Amino acid sequence: MEYFLQQLINGLTLGSIYGLIAIGYTMVYGIIGMINFAHGDIFMVGAFISLMMILALGLTASAGLAFMLLALFIVLVVAMVFTSVWGWTVERLAYRPLRGSFRLAPLITAIGMSIVLQNFVQVTQGARVKPLQPIVSGGFQIAEGTGPNQIVVQLSYMQIIIIVTTVVLMAGFSLLIAKTPLGRAQRACEQDQKMAALLGINVDRTISLTFVMGAALASVAGLMFLLYYGVIDFYIGFLAGVKAFTAAVLGGIGSLPGAMLGGLLIGLIETFWSGYFTVEYKDVAAFSILAIVLIFLPSGLLGRPDVEKV
Amino acid sequence: MADDAAGSVTTTSSLGEQRDVEAWKSAAAGEPPAHAMPWHGPVIAASLKDAVLVALVAAALGFFFLGLRTEIGVGTLEMTTRWNVLIIAILVVFVARLVLNLLVFKTSRPITTGIDRLAPSASALALIGRVLGPLLLVVAVALPFLLLEFAGGRARQFIDLAILILTYIMLGWGLNIVVGLAGLLDLGYVAFYAVGAYSFGLLAHYSGLGFWVCLPVAGFLAAMWGLILGFPVLRLRGDYLAIVTLAFGEIIRIILLNWYDFTNGPDGISGIPKPTFFGLEFSRGDDGFDAFFGLKYSSLHRFIWLYYIILALALVTNFVTHRLRRLPIGRAWEALREDEIACRSLGINTRNTKLTAFAMGAMFGGFAGSFFATRQGFISPESFTFIESAIILAIVVLGGLGSQIGVVLAAIVMIGGIEMLRNLNFLKEVFGPNFEPTHYRMLIFGLAMVFIMVWKPRGLVTSREPSAVLKEKKRIGADMVAQGEGH
Numbered sequence: 001m002e003y004f005l006q007q008l009i010n011g012l013t014l015g016s017i018y019g020l021i022a023i024g025y026t027m028v029y030g031i032i033g034m035i036n037f038a039h040g041d042i043f044m045v046g047a048f049i050s051l052m053m054i055l056a057l058g059l060t061a062s063a064g065l066a067f068m069l070l071a072l073f074i075v076l077v078v079a080m081v082f083t084s085v086w087g088w089t090v091e092r093l094a095y096r097p098l099r100g101s102f103r104l105a106p107l108i109t110a111i112g113m114s115i116v117l118q119n120f121v122q123v124t125q126g127a128r129v130k131p132l133q134p135i136v137s138g139g140f141q142i143a144e145g146t147g148p149n150q151i152v153v154q155l156s157y158m159q160i161i162i163i164v165t166t167v168v169l170m171a172g173f174s175l176l177i178a179k180t181p182l183g184r185a186q187r188a189c190e191q192d193q194k195m196a197a198l199l200g201i202n203v204d205r206t207i208s209l210t211f212v213m214g215a216a217l218a219s220v221a222g223l224m225f226l227l228y229y230g231v232i233d234f235y236i237g238f239l240a241g242v243k244a245f246t247a248a249v250l251g252g253i254g255s256l257p258g259a260m261l262g263g264l265l266i267g268l269i270e271t272f273w274s275g276y277f278t279v280e281y282k283d284v285a286a287f288s289i290l291a292i293v294l295i296f297l298p299s300g301l302l303g304r305p306d307v308e309k310v
Numbered sequence: 311m312a313d314d315a316a317g318s319v320t321t322t323s324s325l326g327e328q329r330d331v332e333a334w335k336s337a338a339a340g341e342p343p344a345h346a347m348p349w350h351g352p353v354i355a356a357s358l359k360d361a362v363l364v365a366l367v368a369a370a371l372g373f374f375f376l377g378l379r380t381e382i383g384v385g386t387l388e389m390t391t392r393w394n395v396l397i398i399a400i401l402v403v404f405v406a407r408l409v410l411n412l413l414v415f416k417t418s419r420p421i422t423t424g425i426d427r428l429a430p431s432a433s434a435l436a437l438i439g440r441v442l443g444p445l446l447l448v449v450a451v452a453l454p455f456l457l458l459e460f461a462g463g464r465a466r467q468f469i470d471l472a473i474l475i476l477t478y479i480m481l482g483w484g485l486n487i488v489v490g491l492a493g494l495l496d497l498g499y500v501a502f503y504a505v506g507a508y509s510f511g512l513l514a515h516y517s518g519l520g521f522w523v524c525l526p527v528a529g530f531l532a533a534m535w536g537l538i539l540g541f542p543v544l545r546l547r548g549d550y551l552a553i554v555t556l557a558f559g560e561i562i563r564i565i566l567l568n569w570y571d572f573t574n575g576p577d578g579i580s581g582i583p584k585p586t587f588f589g590l591e592f593s594r595g596d597d598g599f600d601a602f603f604g605l606k607y608s609s610l611h612r613f614i615w616l617y618y619i620i621l622a623l624a625l626v627t628n629f630v631t632h633r634l635r636r637l638p639i640g641r642a643w644e645a646l647r648e649d650e651i652a653c654r655s656l657g658i659n660t661r662n663t664k665l666t667a668f669a670m671g672a673m674f675g676g677f678a679g680s681f682f683a684t685r686q687g688f689i690s691p692e693s694f695t696f697i698e699s700a701i702i703l704a705i706v707v708l709g710g711l712g713s714q715i716g717v718v719l720a721a722i723v724m725i726g727g728i729e730m731l732r733n734l735n736f737l738k739e740v741f742g743p744n745f746e747p748t749h750y751r752m753l754i755f756g757l758a759m760v761f762i763m764v765w766k767p768r769g770l771v772t773s774r775e776p777s778a779v780l781k782e783k784k785r786i787g788a789d790m791v792a793q794g795e796g797h
Binding site: 029033034035048049051052053055056082085086089093094097098101102103104105107108109111112113114115116118119120121122123124125126128130131132133238242245246249253280281283284287288290291294295298 | 367370371373374375376378379380381382386387389489495542543545546548549550552553554556557558560561564565567568696697700703704707708711749750752753755756757758759760763764767768
């Protein structure tokens with residue numbers, strides 16, 4: 001039981017990170033119908049920017065609580081802003097010239113951009129992994145095991161930060177999409193770009209902003225990943241990106257709550273599989289679940305069924 | 311809803327193309343566009359403003375990555391600054407953008423209009439298309455001897471490169487059946503390449519069979535895997551199909567990596583036998599190829615033999631594809647690509663059509679994988695990562711979906727290009743001894759992928775030879791080819 005609880009906490013934490021990345025995929029897919037393959041690498045860029053901001057601010061585990069919270073907030077904001085510029089640039093260079101072109105073209109430039117981002121970071125920052133000393137340590141002990149193994153269920157402060165940040169961002173983000181003019185414009189473009197343009201919505205700007213928002217959320221995931229695992233390299237974007245896209249598809253691509261749900265599910269599946277079966281095949285488990293869900297429920301868990309029109 | 315978006319996207323594309331065509335026509339007639347400006351002041355001002363903005367974006371992008379660098383120091387990460395690199399990069403971007411603005415983007419007479427006029431007309435292209443194929447074939451057949459004659463000591467290196475390019479051409483042609491003809495977006499093609507390679511590797515390892523026995527077996531097994539993986543995804547379309555095939559590719563790689571007892575895991579399988587020449591080995595001994603024909607022993611002969619094997623395999627792939635397109639099954643593939651619903655309404659069995667496309671594509675991937683195993687003599691899961699799938703798909707799409715000659719051109723440009731980038735050592739003299747040009751290889755590869763695609767979104771070869779004709783052959787122009795909608 002204690003073991004289960006611990007895995008549940010770990011799974012939710014990992015799932016939150018996947019969910020934050022998955023939102024970027026699902027929004028872009030919803031609005032222009034393409035897989036933004038470079039999104040995982042935007043997440044990696046966000047993690048690197050966070051790492052360098054933390055080093056620049058001299059943030060270590062020995063810092064006081066007030067300074068630490070302030071510094072983490074600054075890191076978060078700076079990472080969001082600078083990663084957004086990357087997201088915007090990728091869209092501007094690789095996707096906008098191909099808008100309205102045939103559908104595989106942006107997919108190829110997206111894969112190209114993914115290769116470019118990975119190798120740019122590799123060339124400029126080196127191929128070796130970057131370890132970071134743990135900054136936020138400690139946590140609560142929720143329950144103490146009674147069995148022979150004496151497993152202690154721990155909820156670390158870092159996990160609290162990740163889950164709380166994700167919940168706050170998700171709530172704010174849902175509000176943004178539901179209530180603000182930008183969100184309205186975004187949903188309008190999702191439904192019918194031409195009609196939205198006729199009604200005076202700047203479609204190009206809305207699409208750019210979608211990429212900016214996706215990149216900002218991915219950078220938050222990058223910071224969380226860095227703080228949680230304490231080690232990053234230029235290649236983390238690929239697997240995280242594929243998993244997050246899997247999450248988006250699982251939840252029903254185009255649906256924001258679906259992306260979050262899919263992220264949590266993928267995180268939980270992965271953690272439980274590693275906890276109870278084998279660590280080596282955790283990715284196989286996640287991908288198999290994806291295939292099975294798609295075969296029986298082709299539009300995902302929360303997606304609207306795709307109506308075929310003749 | 312997705313269909314709505316796709317619909318509006320197609321309309322905008324045709325509008326955009328119309329506008330482009332008109333602009334091109336007026337430029338071709340030597341007329342300045344309607345908004346010609348005799349006074350250049352605003353152009354310069356606008357160009358400057360734009361260049362400053364672009365430089366600012368470059369500064370934001372490069373600030374962390376060019377301006378700062380993290381290194382693993384004593385016990386902890388250390389950060390060093392290198393503002394000079396950042397400033398140089400910003401200046402380069404500024405100047406480049408300014409020059410481009412003044413000469414191309416903002417001026418009333420872009421210097422690139424002349425380039426459009428240089429492009430051959432449609433009839434000339436048709437002629438080139440007819441001549442280019444046979445010409446390339448002749449060159450390909452004669453290539454090893456040409457290289458032996460003219461390349462001297464580097465012949466071996468060039469034959470090796472030619473073998474590599476031909477392998478990718480074959481993979482491209484195999485994937486072209488799935489993506490180009492049947493319109494099924496497959497991002498996990500490397501799985502079949504891996505199945506082919508491992509079928510041969512494991513058979514050779516456990517039962518000591520040779521290349522020629524294993525080749526058909528590898529193709530058969532890969533085709534079976536094509537069916538197995540194709541079956542669950544029959545109902546999926548477009549990007550869903552893409553992500554599931556990608557997942558399958560990863561699953562196969564992870565299994566190969568972790569099933570240590572059987573596949574030897576990350577250590578791979580070594581000592582895979584080389585192909586024989588009708589039973590003759592390419593060895594120094596008395597029963598070797600050279601002794602049998604009374605030639606002086608040379609290790610080059612084996613490379614030439616490998617070259618002809620892959621050339622023959624690639625040509626078989628091309629020939630089979632070419633013939634299949636004329637059979638009902640090939641026509642069904644193309645019909646499926648154009649419109650799945652219409653296909654079903656007309657009584658085409660879409661399940662069998664899709665499965666045969668997957669199986670055919672996978673079979674050729676399996677052949678290529680088996681060849682890869684014998685060429686390398688060593689295989690490990692590392693050779694079958696997603697990036698391989700991406701490169702093969704990029705070759706198919708950059709070449710122009712469904713175009714056989716396009717795949718050849720794209721493979722030569724992309725694969726030949728990356729290999730050429732290995733020889734950039736002269737750059738060390740420009741940037742100093744610490745500069746490592748090979749690190750920039752994949753960066754340049756990625757940039758080339760993006761720029762070629764933006765420049766020619768429908769690929770290098772855009773016109774199509776129709777599969778079925780009434781009375782006379784007409785070439786189909788790029789604007790008529792509405793494929794790749796991804797159904």
